Amino acid sequence: MAAEPPTAVPEAHRHLHMTQRTYALVLAGGRGSRLRQLTDWRAKPGVPFAGKLKIIDFPLSNCVNSGIRRIGVLTQYKAQSLIRHIERGWGFLEVNLGEYIDVVPAQQRVDEHWYSGTANAVYQNLDLLGEAGPDHVLVLAGDHVYKMDYAVMLADHVASGADLTVACIEVPVEQASGFGVIRVDEQRRVRAFEEKPARPDPLPGRPGVVLASMGIYVFNASFLVDELIRDARDPDSTHDFGRDLIPHVVARQPVHAHRFEDSCVRPPGARPYWRDVGTVDSYWEANLDLTQILPELDLYDEHWPILSLQRQLPPAKFVFDDLGRRGMAVDSLVSSGCIVSGATVRRSILFSKVRVGERSLIEESVVLPGVNIGADVVIRRAVVDKRCVIADGTQIGVDAAADRERFHVTERGIVLVTPEMLGQSVHTVY
Numbered sequence: 001m002a003a004e005p006p007t008a009v010p011e012a013h014r015h016l017h018m019t020q021r022t023y024a025l026v027l028a029g030g031r032g033s034r035l036r037q038l039t040d041w042r043a044k045p046g047v048p049f050a051g052k053l054k055i056i057d058f059p060l061s062n063c064v065n066s067g068i069r070r071i072g073v074l075t076q077y078k079a080q081s082l083i084r085h086i087e088r089g090w091g092f093l094e095v096n097l098g099e100y101i102d103v104v105p106a107q108q109r110v111d112e113h114w115y116s117g118t119a120n121a122v123y124q125n126l127d128l129l130g131e132a133g134p135d136h137v138l139v140l141a142g143d144h145v146y147k148m149d150y151a152v153m154l155a156d157h158v159a160s161g162a163d164l165t166v167a168c169i170e171v172p173v174e175q176a177s178g179f180g181v182i183r184v185d186e187q188r189r190v191r192a193f194e195e196k197p198a199r200p201d202p203l204p205g206r207p208g209v210v211l212a213s214m215g216i217y218v219f220n221a222s223f224l225v226d227e228l229i230r231d232a233r234d235p236d237s238t239h240d241f242g243r244d245l246i247p248h249v250v251a252r253q254p255v256h257a258h259r260f261e262d263s264c265v266r267p268p269g270a271r272p273y274w275r276d277v278g279t280v281d282s283y284w285e286a287n288l289d290l291t292q293i294l295p296e297l298d299l300y301d302e303h304w305p306i307l308s309l310q311r312q313l314p315p316a317k318f319v320f321d322d323l324g325r326r327g328m329a330v331d332s333l334v335s336s337g338c339i340v341s342g343a344t345v346r347r348s349i350l351f352s353k354v355r356v357g358e359r360s361l362i363e364e365s366v367v368l369p370g371v372n373i374g375a376d377v378v379i380r381r382a383v384v385d386k387r388c389v390i391a392d393g394t395q396i397g398v399d400a401a402a403d404r405e406r407f408h409v410t411e412r413g414i415v416l417v418t419p420e421m422l423g424q425s426v427h428t429v430y
Helices: 011-020 033-039 057-066 080-089 118-123 126-132 150-160 173-178 221-232 241-250 280-289 400-406
Strands: 022-027 070-075 100-105 136-141 164-172 180-184 190-195 209-220 256-259 317-319 328-330 339-341 344-346 361-363 378-380 382-384 415-417
Touching: 011 022, 011 150, 022 057, 022 118, 022 126, 022 150, 033 280, 033 415, 057 070, 057 136, 057 150, 070 080, 080 100, 118 221, 118 241, 126 221, 136 150, 136 221, 150 164, 150 209, 150 256, 164 173, 164 180, 164 241, 173 209, 190 241, 209 221, 209 241, 221 241, 280 382, 378 382
Parallel strands: 022 070, 022 136, 070 100, 164 256, 317 339, 328 344, 344 361, 361 378, 382 415
Antiparallel strands: 136 209, 164 209, 180 190, 180 209
């Protein structure tokens, strides 16, 4: 009697096995100096975003939603608020089932030096990989805003047979100097990798577009360990993935390119969404995009939620309905704990516990948690940092010359306001 053919393993089960055998490392140690004073007291991944989130919540949520629940977050620069956020907001994983997020401050574990580059940060924490014993290691940047199913990228990596897969996205040529630019062949093998080139070659037949690395990598675990040890011994290396390790591997063996469009989580027909909110202008714009009727980034998708620390706060409140003193918000996101008292908010985002006084007007602005705005205030096209106290009658975003005397004003005219600029204490702000 002929043996029955083996039962096929469902695709979902294969993905589950891969994600369970994967360890994610989130690189969250960067300052993000182009965000100016917003990162004077916090790391870029800890910057608030979208009314009630922080930037770090996006890669962490992508991991959990993808089934990757063994995660290490490597921190370094002014990380206290970031560490507190992860410890208090991400403690729901089930340790007894092997699920956890380890927050790992820089500890000079190898020598007396702090992290000298992204590859060195992982090298100094190789013991984490030894403890986890994964088949694959997913390396992520902690400071980008996007929704991505990493299980799809893992499956693509395994099918390619490569030891390293790089996630890539198309970006305009004029933005290429901020990315690692890659060139691939028809089989999506990476043929060249150049970190932040001044004049990159565009894609064949696409004169205005280049293929850029997203800073998302999948390694076979043993291969990553070998490469990190080799790189650490190289006196000419800056010990960075983009500058050193990735180009070295590309020049010597097959590296696979994964297309973000294949794993981006988005509504049918929508464009892939990925943002590096690394400047005040891009941060303001990405937040304000969420006030559109149908924003490109869907935060209301119950099938791919962006998780975060959820504070127990009362609902937002709007009071007074008099002519010239009507509490209202239009085309805006208003978070819990806010009180809009006889004021008008248009196309803006109010984070938690913001107070807006009578007859004030807030337009096209991002107001971070705990800000207290007085009466008869006008704020336009601004980012107001956490716990600022805006005095009665203040005007921001009205007179550019006056704004430049007190605040930081970007090339696009966005005004950044922080407690220091207002002469207020910052010691209890973060």
